Amino acid sequence: MNVQSPVMIHLLTCTTEKGSPMIMQILVFILMAVAVSASAVAGIWFLIEAFRVHILWGLALLVFPVLGAVFLFLHWDEVKKPFLLNMIAVSLFLAAFALTLYGGGNSPENGEGTTGMPSFSLSEKITEIKQASTERKAREAIASRGFMGRTLADVEQELGPPQARMTRDSLTEYQYTDRGLTLISSNGKTVTDEIRK
Secondary structure: OOOOOHHHHHHHHOEOOOOOEHHHHHHHHHHHHHHHHHHHHHHHHHHHHHHHHOHHHHHHHHHOHHHHHHHHHHOHHHHHHHHHHHHHHHHHHHHHHHHHHOOOOOEOOOOEOOOOOEOOOHHHHHHHHHHHHHHHHHHHHHHHOOOOOOEHHHHHHHHOOOOEEEEEOOEEEEEEHHHOEEEEEOOOOEOOEEEEO
């Protein structure tokens, strides 16, 4: 007879506000706690070994931690165990990070991982960043051109509708705040002045 603990059943079936299984968050927390503990133990152990070799090595590592790489290279036999423990801690950090990002799917339809965060592939993210960069460069190129003398219809077709439109006296201001640009028209048809911020 297979009797499951009520606590385990609750953890497996209970979800957080974002819909992610609680067990996944607990697993990530445990991995991070073990990784932090192992890294702290490895660091202290490494420092103790440096003091055992010579008091100046220990003091040097306390003041200049980057000398740890030199000490590791020169005294591998003494510090290989704390170094390997630290590498295990780094692996646990990476595993927790991977679970956070790529925790599987709640449902393939919404593209969310079991941690409630969107899951994605690295190549998709790189493509998205390149596309955003290309779009930004295109917007900057458009904004760098002068608009004086062009019709407001052409400008709206190129830049889209303005974020704000204000009329004072006989002048109408068309504000593109996202581009730091204000276009002014005295006749309501063509751009007669522009202000860049």
